[in-house]
Amino acid sequence: QKEVEQDPGPLSVPEGAIVSLNCTYSNSAFQYFMWYRQYSRKGPELLMYTYSSGNKEDGRFTAQVDKSSKYISLFIRDSQPSDSATYLCAMSDSGGSNYKLTFGKGTLLTVNP
Amino acid sequence: DTEVTQTPKHLVMGMTNKKSLKCEQHMGHRAMYWYKQKAKKPPELMFVYSYEKLSINESVPSRFSPECPNSSLLNLHLHALQPEDSALYLCASSQQGFSNQPQHFGDGTRLSIL
Numbered sequence: 024q025k026e027v028e029q030d031p032g033p034l035s036v037p038e039g040a041i042v043s044l045n046c047t048y049s050n051s052a053f054q055y056f057m058w059y060r061q062y063s064r065k066g067p068e069l070l071m072y073t074y075s076s077g078n079k080e081d082g083r084f085t086a087q088v089d090k091s092s093k094y095i096s097l098f099i100r101d102s103q104p105s106d107s108a109t110y111l112c113a114m115s116d117s118g119g120s121n122y123k124l125t126f127g128k129g130t131l132l133t134v135n136p
Numbered sequence: 137d138t139e140v141t142q143t144p145k146h147l148v149m150g151m152t153n154k155k156s157l158k159c160e161q162h163m164g165h166r167a168m169y170w171y172k173q174k175a176k177k178p179p180e181l182m183f184v185y186s187y188e189k190l191s192i193n194e195s196v197p198s199r200f201s202p203e204c205p206n207s208s209l210l211n212l213h214l215h216a217l218q219p220e221d222s223a224l225y226l227c228a229s230s231q232q233g234f235s236n237q238p239q240h241f242g243d244g245t246r247l248s249i250l
Contacts, residue, residue, distance in 0.1 A: 031176075055236045066140075066226050066241035067179065074236075111178055115236055122167065122192055124239060126178035 026050050029112055029127025038136050042099040046112035046127045053114040056088050058097045061109045102134045139163050140242035142227050148248045157245045159210040159227030168210040170202060171226040179226055217249045
């Protein structure tokens with residue numbers, strides 16, 4: 024079993040839809056959770072950064088962490104064509120000096136006008 | 137625009153060439169990273185520098201040689217690369233070298249080996 028599982032999609036939705044992107048993980052030491060957005064031919068852009076369980080909202084984006092289920096989600100409300108990108112979840116442990124992020128494979132999202 | 141700047145954006149080189157990739161950040165971050173990303177895959181960590189010292193080398197072949205001249209600059213020297221080394225090379229930085237700090241990525245150098 025991989026440490027982080029993410030459905031690669033592709034996911035295609037109409038403009039204005041609510042999008043739900045998800046990752047599951049197996050390592051209970053993961054405490055810090057990130058979502059990156061990567062446009063074609065660009066580097067990953069940090070969208071959301073959350074610690075442990077709970078929700079965090081930023082504009083149209085909401086990150087949700089459920090540590091009991093080892094499950095994280097990113098919700099995009101009122102999706103726009105400009106949201107079309109690959110979304111990568113990433114997570115890390117309790118902050119030691121091992122530097123490592125563990126990434127999901129990424130989900131390719133297309134929002135159709 | 138990202139706060140981590142990488143040059144060049146594209147590079148084509150032969151297997152016998154020597155070239156260098158450059159990364160610069162002015163966020164005052166003290167940890168810098170090199171990643172390799174193949175198409176439709178997540179980034180794979182190659183090297184980590186913390187306070188200008190090499191902290192992690194993820195068993196990367198010696199044809200890749202990193203260098204950190206100062207806290208804002210990171211170079212990746214390339215020599216005798218193989219076609220399978222063609223990929224997007226990403227630089228990232230974080231405030232310090234702890235895994236609980238988010239990493240900020242540049243837009244990468246797209247490298248093609250002929």
